[in-house]
Amino acid sequence: MRHPVAKLLLFGATGDLAQRMLLPSLYGLHADGLLPDGLTITGTARSEHDDASYRSFAAEALDEFLPDDRKDKAAIASFLDRLGYQPLDATKIEGFADLATKIGDTSGGLAIFLSTAPTLFRPTIKGLESAGLAGTNVRIGLEKPLGNDLQSSCEINDAVAEVFPEDRTFRIDHYLGKETVQNILALRFGNALFEPIWNARGIEHVQITVSETVGLEGRAGFYDDTGALRDMVQNHMLQLLALIAMEPPSLYDGTAIRDEKVKVLRSLRTMTPGEVPHLTVTGQYNAGAVNGEIVRGYADELGHASGAETFVAVKAHIDNWRWQGVPFYLRTGKRLPTRQSEIFIQFKPVPHSMFAQRGGTLQANKLVIRLQPDEYVRLLVMAKEPGLDREGIHLREVPLDLSLDVQFAGTRRRIAYERLLLDLIEGDPALFVRRDEVEAQWQWIDAIRRGWAENAVKPKPYPAGSWGPSAAIALTERDGVTWHDD
Structure with a gap:
């Protein structure tokens, strides 16, 4: 049952994410009449x-980041009327009392979006609790990163759980909000066509690629501490894998969907230290050309030598009945030839070709689910041939x-x-990540x-x-598989 809140609190409200995504998104919902009246x-x-001054700041962000066809002076003005601001140093607990005064009565429900450094999560949660902003009618959304390993993730989740129970905690992975990602569920579970062959009997292998053409783009400190494995594979790509591989949920429901995803994630075959060099490839880009433009290498952009990986390819296995023996190849990197996110599914060939004696050559069926920049299922x-x-x-x-x-041009x-x-505002958890998934x-x-x-x-x-180190090609070609680069 959805319970829309009456108030929304944004931490990190002057940051890059707020300017590029959060404020334009909230405006879009407002302009289309989707936000609760009076929110x-x-x-x-x-x-x-x-x-x-914050409304002026927000107006400038909307002017820069909204598409021109979405700019409506009246709608922008009425959206800005919804906005207020309270400065706060989250490391100082005494400032939260003024924040609570600014927000006022929360009996109609409060949603909090926490887009801050992970080191601020614990003091922020404590501050919210001390100021009475963590009651049973308050829910909290957490923007990644949620730690940099299992231990730090557990520490963050423990700090949150001391104040906010799991049913009021919404962990955000923005990939799950993409329309094409949600269409994976429609494709798999809304059509009888695929289910009989969506398993080891019908599928030879699966590839998931998330490639970027950009380099550091202002994220040098974060990225050098994180690397491609933790930045992309740990969250986005494993969530895509879980959606592709999970069993049919009984309902389109937050609990049912996440129950099935976590079963897949727990079934991932853990690599031994001896297996890791043979099942993974890491890389770091040197100088080269992307889209006809000469670009510097990672170390030159960073200003010093680094051991961080900007590319990673992984061969994974899911040890359960449905997927035993089917390899899942994951690949992501920066400064690659194209920007694309896609899932490529190679089906097994037909067991016998009736066309062979007449010169007909068969290829096994393939399914491409493109998430960005184009969105299609092919x-x-x-x-x-005629x-x-x-x-x-x-x-x-x-x-x-x-x-x-x-198909949905209108x-x-x-x-x-x-x-x-x-x-988050309405309280629907289906597209958010549960703690047991993260861990x-x-x-x-x-x-x-x-x-x-x-x-x-x-x-x-x-x-x-390029498409990464040559070892990434060898990772698949040892199995007679070629990366799908179209």
């Missing part, structure tokens, strides 16, 4: 603002396309945070990192604009 939005951060099937077939039957692979941009494409913020993800990731440490694995260099 007030209070921002807080260290920056010194009052209500008026099924590659075999079809006969002709009288006097010289044999010619078969060709042809695509069956579902382009979301085309529907505005929303950014992920619009959905997630609205779900299962970290257990698997930590085993890989232990293997790297014990084997002194160092990132292999790769030129910017």
Whole structure:
């Protein structure tokens, strides 16, 4: 049962995420009449603002980051009227009393979005509790990163759990708010076509690729401490894997969906230190060219040598009945040739070809689920080429396309945070990550990192604009598999 709140509190309200995503998303919901009537939005951060100056700050962010066709003066003005601001140093507990006074009565419900450094989570939670902003009608949304290993993640989750129980804690992975990611559920569980072959009997392997063309882009400190494995694989890519591999939930319900995801994550085969060098590849980009532009190497951008990986490829296995023996290849990196996120599913070939004696060559079916920049689902099937077939039957692979941009051309494409913020406000947990999911993800990731440490694995260099180190190609080609790079 959804229970919309009357007030929203944004921590980190002057940060980059707030300017680029949160304020434009909240405005989009407001402009479309989706926010509860009377909902007030209070921002807080260290920056010194009052209500008026923060509204000016927000107006500038909307002017910069909203598409031109979404700018409506009247709608922007009425949205800004919802905004207030209270400066706060979250490390000083005495400032929370003034924040509580600013927010006022919370009997109608309060949602808190915490977009701060993880080191501030514990003092912020304690401050909220001390000021009476953690009652039973208050829910909290946590922006990643939630730790950098299992131990630190547990410490953060323990601090949150001291004040906010699990049913009022919403951990955000913005990938889960993407329309195409949600369409994985519709594709799998809304169509009888795929379920009979969505298993080890019908699927040969699965690839998940999240590639970026950008380099550090102002995230040098964070990224160098984190690396590609923890930045992308631990959260986004393992969530995609869980959605692809999970059993059918009984309901479209936060508990049912997350129960099935965590079963998959717990079934990931833990790598031994001896296996890690053979099942993973790490890389770091050197100077090269991306989209025709010469770019510097990672160390040059950073200003010093580093052992952080900007590329990682992993061969994973899920040890359960459905997926036994099916490899899942994960790949992500910076300064790669294209920006794309996709899931590629290679089905097994038909058991017998009736066309072989007539010269017909069959290829096994493939399914491509593209998440960005284009959003589509493409099924590659075999079809006969037109002709009288006097010289044999010619078969060709042809695509069956579902382009979301085309099929839903009249529907505005929303950014992920619009959905997630609205779900936080309304109290729908289905697209948020539960604690046991996070900890299962970290257990698997930590085993890989232990293997790297014990084997002194160092990132292999790769030129910017390439698809990573040559060892990543060998990782799949040993199994007779080629990365899907189209």
